Amino acid sequence: MKTRHFFWRLLTYRPILYLTNLLMWTIVHMIPLLPGLATKAFFDQLEGNITFPYGVWGIVALLISATLARIMFIALGFLTDARFRFRISMLMRRNLLAHVLKQPGARAIPCSPGEGISNFRDDIDQTEEAVSWSVDGLGLAGFAIVASFILISIDAQMTFFVFVPLILVVCTAQFATSRIQKYRAASREATAKVTGSISEMFGNVQAIQVAGAEARIVGRFVKLSDQRRKTMVKDKLITEALSSIFTNSVNLGTGLILILAGYKMRSGAFTVGDLSLFIYYLTFVTQLIGNVGNFMTYYKQMTISFGRLKNMLQGTHASALTKPAYIGIGKDHEKDAEASNYIQNGPINEKNQVEFKPLEHLQTRSLTYRYPETGRGIHNIDLNLTRGSFTVITGMIGSGKTTLVRSLLGLLPAESGEIIWNGQTVSNPADFFVPPHSAYTSQIPRLYSDKLKHNILLGEPETADKLEQSIYTAVMEDDISNLQDGLDTMVGPRGVKLSGGQAQRTATARMLARDAQLYVFDDLSSALDVETERILWERIFSERSDATYLVVSHRKAALTHADHIIVLKDGTIEAEGTVDLLLETSQSFRELWYGENTEQDIITKNHSG
């Protein structure tokens, strides 16, 4: 989609509101034609060139009325402008957020969270600004046409000198366009890097402290800030230079009018009234030039912002940004068919519309995903899970276990292959693999700054039985009784007030608080001791023996329960079968099995091999 199409879609998002806004600002810009003529009449009356029917006071009354009317229309214009611009920016932010939430979880945004925030804030503001400035065009053009007509009829030569600056400025602005784009893109990128760096620093304070890396991190931040300073100065400089060209070319025009008028008035061909009209209109021509210049600059800057917003969409058509949707303000939403659905189900209600199908058999055929950055991942994976089975995926570090689980669940977009649930292909795994079809605990638990209870329920209705049961199964009951506020304990940002094991079990309890056909665990062992993990599996089996399990682990506690084990190596299945079979046939499996207490040896061996 080209920038102009995007721009047009924004203009027509709320057509009546836009047209009302356009009308208000057209009147605001056209009204000055009247006081200009009244001022000319005032001086012509004083000079005795004309006789105005209501005398000098009639002219003064006309001037005051025109000014008051203009003030009123400016006020109305601001009201309509605010209503319009906030609607379009909210629509874009809403649609962008909905898009991010719909993306495969592990690839939701193509940049750091800080850069993402910068896209949401600055690029949308920039777009809103450009669209908002477009309402001045019609009124200013109308003013220019009528004013030129009047001025040419008085003195064509003088009129030329009024409009020379305008022509100059338009040419200069066109010439400077490529520079503006270049500097704006650089300053946006530098700002996004600084924001990204701040968010990374805040998110990793502990890692920075324990590595004693404060000085280096601050040094990097200073470097990024310095780059930003340089690009911002260039950006600001060219913007201000253009604006100064706009203003000064008009000043030049005024000077020329005064010199020319002096000569002409001496010969009596030009009246004081004519001069007042030229000077009066020139003020508005100044505004016209400034506004045209501003609009051109904002439009160019919007082109950059649009490019960055498209990048956030990761290949989805840019019309997704302007798709009409419920935005939560104004009366319009009541008419919006989506509104009631949205309020009940949230922005990604497709998930709730997938028909529930109890699991009998789950397969993957030739499932492949490679990370674009490294080309590593998984290749041609065939999985077979039957109802009630316990399948363990194991393998050395970096062998592709997490990638496999994420690709299956739609958290990564599979490059090729098929996922088949009860013989039917799952077309959109990200929407399908959620409760009640499946529940998932990731390797790194994601907790929110909220009560422990709310972190487990995460929006599920609070039923004491379910909460208690999931806490017990996740072996958390002792931890909760030892916490000062029990289930009401605030866990802090990202769960920092909990130990790694407590956070992992909170995430497990969250998963178990949801009824699901398939439970997927990605490596509980990273934060659980062997004994706690053993108890956890025992409780899970005694309470949910009918469910199906897919578990990433290299611990005996999980491997001994497995009906089927898959050994991954370099993203492909190296061996599969039961513990006994694999102990006989797979060297990698033997290393994992016998090396449980010497994991470091395996890591070293794997890396050196």
Ligand SMILES: Nc1ncnc2c1ncn2[C@@H]1O[C@H](COP(=O)(O)OP(=O)(O)OP(=O)(O)O)[C@@H](O)[C@H]1O
């Ligand atoms: N976000 C990423 N971008 C690029 N490459 C990645 C990314 N995540 C993982 N990889 C690469 O893909 C391969 C498989 O990684 P994956 O995380 O699936 O392995 P794993 O077996 O789960 O490892 P671990 O046991 O450490 O959890 C690795 O070589 C890794 O370097």
